[in-house]
Amino acid sequence: MKKHIVVIAGDGIGQEVTAVGKQVLDKIAAQYGHEFTYDEALIGHAAIEATGSPLPEETITKSLASDAILFGAVGHPKYDNDPTAKVRPEQGLLGIRKALGLYANLRPIKLFDELLSASSIKPEILKGADILFFRELTGDVYFGERGRKDNGDTAYDTMIYSRYEVERIAIKAFDAAMTRRKKLCSVDKANVLESSRLWREVIQEVSKRYPEVAVEHQFIDAAAMLLIKDPKRFDVVVTGNIFGDILTDEASQIAGSMGMLASASVGDTTGLYEPIHGSAHDITGMGVANPLASILSAALMLDISFGMKEEADAVVNAVDKVLKAGYRTRDIADASTPADKILNTAGMGEQV
Ligand code: GGG
Numbered sequence: 001m002k003k004h005i006v007v008i009a010g011d012g013i014g015q016e017v018t019a020v021g022k023q024v025l026d027k028i029a030a031q032y033g034h035e036f037t038y039d040e041a042l043i044g045h046a047a048i049e050a051t052g053s054p055l056p057e058e059t060i061t062k063s064l065a066s067d068a069i070l071f072g073a074v075g076h077p078k079y080d081n082d083p084t085a086k087v088r089p090e091q092g093l094l095g096i097r098k099a100l101g102l103y104a105n106l107r108p109i110k111l112f113d114e115l116l117s118a119s120s121i122k123p124e125i126l127k128g129a130d131i132l133f134f135r136e137l138t139g140d141v142y143f144g145e146r147g148r149k150d151n152g153d154t155a156y157d158t159m160i161y162s163r164y165e166v167e168r169i170a171i172k173a174f175d176a177a178m179t180r181r182k183k184l185c186s187v188d189k190a191n192v193l194e195s196s197r198l199w200r201e202v203i204q205e206v207s208k209r210y211p212e213v214a215v216e217h218q219f220i221d222a223a224a225m226l227l228i229k230d231p232k233r234f235d236v237v238v239t240g241n242i243f244g245d246i247l248t249d250e251a252s253q254i255a256g257s258m259g260m261l262a263s264a265s266v267g268d269t270t271g272l273y274e275p276i277h278g279s280a281h282d283i284t285g286m287g288v289a290n291p292l293a294s295i296l297s298a299a300l301m302l303d304i305s306f307g308m309k310e311e312a313d314a315v316v317n318a319v320d321k322v323l324k325a326g327y328r329t330r331d332i333a334d335a336s337t338p339a340d341k342i343l344n345t346a347g348m349g350e351q352v
Pocket of ligand 1: 072073074075090093245274275276277278279
């Protein structure tokens with residue numbers, strides 16, 4: 001099969017891990033007789049430096065013309081320390097999700113047994129946990145009206161959702177639940193927030209079309225607690241943009257590290273595949289970032305965008321094998337990992 005992929009590596013370790021994700025795609029193409037062609041595009045701080053914009057028009061054009069996007073990360077510490085900056089790297093990522101209509105962000109919390117000890121949660125609580133998060137991606141406080149008033153002394157961000165926005169992500173999550181253990185947990189804050197009350201109303205309406213799926217509703221605070229206390233109770237979790245962002249960072253500790261979690265952003269156009277982690281400037285340039293989230297994102301691309309299930313499974317199995325052989329990047333290593341098994345970014349890529 002011929003597929004055209006746009007690589008948007010972005011900032012910081014995004015460059016380092018995406019190079020490895022692409023290497024794995026190349027290996028798959030060679031092994032299975034596919035032809036993958038690539039183009040590159042700018043985003044985030046790298047794009048601001050080159051063009052003045054965090055999301056150049058060319059990046060959108062190239063993305064729309066592609067079969068899939070392999071994405072890295074955006075961010076730069078200089079903006080974190082400048083709250084008045086009007087142009088920021090993150091606008092690139094939010095902008096491309098919106099421009100491409102990528103409203104559903106799938107974040108599988110896949111626990112490799114070999115990494116049970118890498119988590120600070122007890123193995124007996126973790127073993128068998130398998131959760132698929134659906135984070136809504138184009139609404140919420142991320143896209144609601146925001147601003148300052150009272151001469152800048154008061155700031156506001158508006159949490160906003162429409163029935164249509166909730167319904168379309170709900171359908172994706174219920175469809176997924178039907179292919180899994182038929183359990184769906186919707187996370188909101190309906191005891192306080194009006195937008196959450198609409199969220200819950202729509203989930204309840206959509207659930208009537210899926211009588212086989214057992215639905216529960218949790219408030220975000222309770223969900224955050226239950227995720228650590230009893231992760232196995234969850235199958236599919238559907239939630240809004242900000243709650244999903246926070247909960248999945250928390251859930252990365254079930255998988256052992258932020259460096260393990262892949263994601264797929266899908267919706268109206270070309271799918272975008274990226275690790276959930278950011279640009280991690282504290283380790284940028286050191287060559288030690290864990291590339292497995294990028295590799296597993298490439299596997300999601302093969303499966304979801306290209307329908308190459310066997311190839312996707314081959315990638316996941318390769319990761320499993322490498323972990324079983326004891327290889328670790330330093331974020332998933334522990335005191336028992338022999339020094340010669342601790343690999344850098346390129347070394348882990350080579351093993352996979
Ligand atoms: N690969 C994910 C990434 O780059 N995250 C940085 C970021 O700014 N994310 C915004 C968000 O998803 O909430």
